[in-house]
Amino acid sequence: MKHSRSVASFFSLLPGAGHMYLGLTRQGIQLMLLFFSDLFISTSFSLEFLGVFLPIIWFYSIFDVRTKSLYEGTLPNNNLPIFSDIDSIDDIFKNKPAEKYIAYILILMGFLSLLNNIVIPILGRYYDYQILLYVKHFIISLILIAIGVILLKGKKITIRRGDELCKRDE
Structure with a gap:
């Protein structure tokens, strides 16, 4: 199934949402879990240095969705490499x-x-x-x-x- 690259890119601004749009629900949930867990832990426990992972997760989500939106076949809904x-x-x-x-x-x-x-x-x-x-x-x-x-x-x-x-x- 062909997905709109611009719509997928728009949804990817929220880590995991672009993956869900592409039908990769498992990867989307895992990215959301990583992003919001890091945000919660860094702010709740005053561990500001963990906030350095937020842009890494965010950019990974954006670039991964842009790459996968070019694929015309069915994408495998596997785990992210960190959850392999x-x-x-x-x-x-x-x-x-x-x-x-x-x-x-x-x-x-x-x-x-x-x-x-x-x-x-x-x-x-x-x-x-x-x-x-x-x-x-x-x-x-x-x-x-x-x-x-x-x-x-x-x-x-x-x-x-x-x-x-x-x-x-x-």
């Missing part, structure tokens, strides 16, 4: 890699929320607030770098299937 391990909502809560990443994200958000909303304001009464902000940004940067290195390094697992050995990154 998840087939259904049940998969999030089973032993899948997505569960590990969700746990890391929740722990990181809890720690940063405590640091930003409780520790810094209390210490701000006793120390110069500007110095505390530098220390906070330094700690957040170190944590994000450490998590990135840990995720890139990964663990090598050896799995024996029948007579062959399989190595896998986890």
